[in-house]
Amino acid sequence: MRVYNFSAGPSMLPEPVLQRAREEMLDWHGSGMSVMEMSHRGPHFRQIAENTEALLRELLGVSDEYHCLFLQGGATGQFAAIPMNLLGDRRIMSYVLTGSWGKKAAAEAKKYGEVMIAASSEDAKFTTIPDPAAWDVDPEAVYLHYTSNETIGGVEFPFVPEVDVPLVCDMSSDILSRPVDVSRFGVIYAGAQKNMGPAGITVVIVRKDLLRPPHPATPQVFDYAKQAEAGSMLNTPPTYNWYLLGLVLEWLRDQGGVEGIEKRNIEKAGLLYGAIDASDFYYNPVDPRYRSCMNVPFTLADPSLDGLFLKEAEAEGLVNLKGHRSVGGMRASIYNVMPLEGVQALVQFMQEFERRHG
Ligand code: PLP
Numbered sequence: 001m002r003v004y005n006f007s008a009g010p011s012m013l014p015e016p017v018l019q020r021a022r023e024e025m026l027d028w029h030g031s032g033m034s035v036m037e038m039s040h041r042g043p044h045f046r047q048i049a050e051n052t053e054a055l056l057r058e059l060l061g062v063s064d065e066y067h068c069l070f071l072q073g074g075a076t077g078q079f080a081a082i083p084m085n086l087l088g089d090r091r092i093m094s095y096v097l098t099g100s101w102g103k104k105a106a107a108e109a110k111k112y113g114e115v116m117i118a119a120s121s122e123d124a125k126f127t128t129i130p131d132p133a134a135w136d137v138d139p140e141a142v143y144l145h146y147t148s149n150e151t152i153g154g155v156e157f158p159f160v161p162e163v164d165v166p167l168v169c170d171m172s173s174d175i176l177s178r179p180v181d182v183s184r185f186g187v188i189y190a191g192a193q194k195n196m197g198p199a200g201i202t203v204v205i206v207r208k209d210l211l212r213p214p215h216p217a218t219p220q221v222f223d224y225a226k227q228a229e230a231g232s233m234l235n236t237p238p239t240y241n242w243y244l245l246g247l248v249l250e251w252l253r254d255q256g257g258v259e260g261i262e263k264r265n266i267e268k269a270g271l272l273y274g275a276i277d278a279s280d281f282y283y284n285p286v287d288p289r290y291r292s293c294m295n296v297p298f299t300l301a302d303p304s305l306d307g308l309f310l311k312e313a314e315a316e317g318l319v320n321l322k323g324h325r326s327v328g329g330m331r332a333s334i335y336n337v338m339p340l341e342g343v344q345a346l347v348q349f350m351q352e353f354e355r356r357h358g
Helices: 017-024 043-059 074-084 100-108 223-231 241-252 257-276 301-317 340-357
Strands: 066-071 092-097 114-120 144-147 168-169 185-192 203-205 297-301 330-333
Touching: 017 241, 017 330, 066 074, 066 185, 066 223, 074 100, 074 168, 074 185, 074 203, 074 297, 092 100, 100 114, 100 144, 100 168, 144 340, 185 301, 241 257, 257 340, 297 301, 301 330, 301 340
Parallel strands: 092 114, 092 144, 144 168, 168 185
Antiparallel strands: 066 203, 185 203, 297 330
16 A cells, blocks of 8 residues: 655655656666666666756756756755855855754855855744845855755745845755746755655756856866766766656656646645644644745644654554654655645544544
């Protein structure tokens, strides 16, 4: 039996994608090989890689002014790669902190220059977004970094910030969940394992004119210009993950693209927040203006019931609802692939649990 998996990542993949991967496992399109066995330099894999990039560009509307890179090292690798590739001979970077991931990104960037915190909601336990009118963006900053969706706290930007320096955005947990005007960004990056595919491949979309001579200690696999020149194949890329990423993008196109999936995402999130708000038994601490459509943290009025909640949910096929260890409680991650039925089943379970234990 397949379960509804509310994990924050790696997360659910579309069933048709898994089925197709199974069908093509031993013999991809008459090649007589699994994708896993192909040379990344051969014609078959080249076709897969090119199709994947074309789909990504189509779905997000990425122009030729940008490189699309398919790298390893996760979003965490990009925390370092970004300053290494963008700073050149300058030093100042601005960061807006709305959760733990932005904080980690800033801590890593400090190794390469001077990080100025333009705004932070840490005093509010990362439950909101500081008023953009009050952000202190250093005019000398090479870029402003923010995290469009904080996966742990469940805080998501409903707007793209208006600033005078290039925007760098960690979209790991909400990329492709809604339309986005890529031309507003200098860099968008995301690990695949939430909304795009299996763990092990990281998408970086970078405006070509922002690249500077990289920091002298930049590993060549993190050198954007070199990777772009090599078609992200400076070394052996994660070929199978790249292929699965392409299949997920095809699935997404079949769902009506990002516009189509956004409608479903809004419906799912509305249903879950609606149930939480209608109850005194469940509570979500996030400023309602900035609640995430992807990650919905909530607590039970009586935390001693947490274990029972998780156990009974699992028995109903609703798994991985445990909140992040740093915040406790529950977290339902309802990325693109989570069907409406999964959220309906969760809401029904929550209401029944409250009836029995509230
Ligand atoms: N940024 C965000 C918003 C995340 O949610 C995560 C992972 O959960 C990361 C960065 C780190 O990603 P990775 O594990 O791919 O390095």
